Amino acid sequence: MKRLLFSLLTLILISPSAFAWNDKGHMVCSRLAWKQLSAEERTKITKILQNHPHYKEYLAANRPDNIPEDEWAFMRASTWADWVRNGPPERKAYNRGEWHYINIPYIPPGEDIKAPGAGEQNVVKQIGLSKKIVLSGGDRVEQAVHLTWLFHLITDMHQPLHCCTRFSKEFPEGDRGGNLSKVKLQSGGLIQLHSFWDGLLGRDVNNAGINSGVLDLEKQLEVNGGKIRDELDRHKTVEEWAQESFQQAVKCVYLSGDLKVVYAKTEFRDGEVKILDDEKKIEIPIAPKYYAQQAGDCARYQATKAGLRLSIVLKEIAAAN
DSSP states (O other): OHHHHHHHHHHHHHOOOOOSSOHHHHHHHHHHHHHHSOHHHHHHHHHHHTTOTTIIIIITTTOOTTSOHHHHHHHHTTTHHHHTTSSSHHHHTTOOGGGGOOOOEEOOTTOOOOOOOOOSSOHHHHHHHHHHHHHTTOOHHHHHHHHHHHHHHHHHTTSGGGSOEEOSSSOTTOOTTTTSOEEEOTTSOEEEHHHHHHTTTOSOOSHHHHHHHHHHHHHHHHHHHHHHHHHHHHOOSHHHHHHHHHHHIIIIISGGGTSOOBOOOEEEETTEEEEOGGGTTSOOOBOOTTHHHHHHHHHHHHHHHHHHHHHHHHHHHHHTO
């Protein structure tokens, strides 16, 4: 049984997805935002979402019996941008992969390498553009689509690896936000950094799981509320939010350059993660024993800010409608 559970956990951690927080992570941030809104504000946001072309097909679909439709659609709005990555062409037409991140380069100490700047299409620019569209009072369908983008992107960019890419001799073109970086945990589990960080808020999207996740974020407010509120007061622009996430990536993900990582091709086979034959001679470094716990603390701290900042933006939108 232990071997099976370990294998399942490793499969989750090694997943090659380039998403930020998984569905639970996004929905937990959204429910925290929901709890910050008044009943009138919730109604106004829900009214916009009801014009979404995928409202019935996705936002309101598969609703648990114990969650009201408006609250469920509110939370699902934050995961729609990942849902459109796959499926039939008419759904994938909404996908915009480059909107989910910004590649702020991190060059560890001692590395002599030049890194390119961030791309023209990125999460920082798109949040501003989507917010402008939602506040424009124009086409209702377009407003609803860009509102779901705001739900997703505001929470996306608080996952540190969506605002940072490590450049080094081993990764001269960057590690793609940790997608190419491999390391082992003290338990022996092989992880891909990006997927590992995506899953730090958990995976169960039932009501109990989401409530538990929100309680974890509210505990962050109890313990670190002063620091969090200070950051919210001092850093009000999207550019500043990205710099916050970048600094967290440097400190908590890459341990200011001390986390040793490698590039190695892997696959999940026979119930375990396997390094492919032509990569077997590569020695996979082991992360410090505190790494996983510190990463979880950082993820919850970032997610708390994401939920609160999402609520601030939604309050502004509600006030304009």
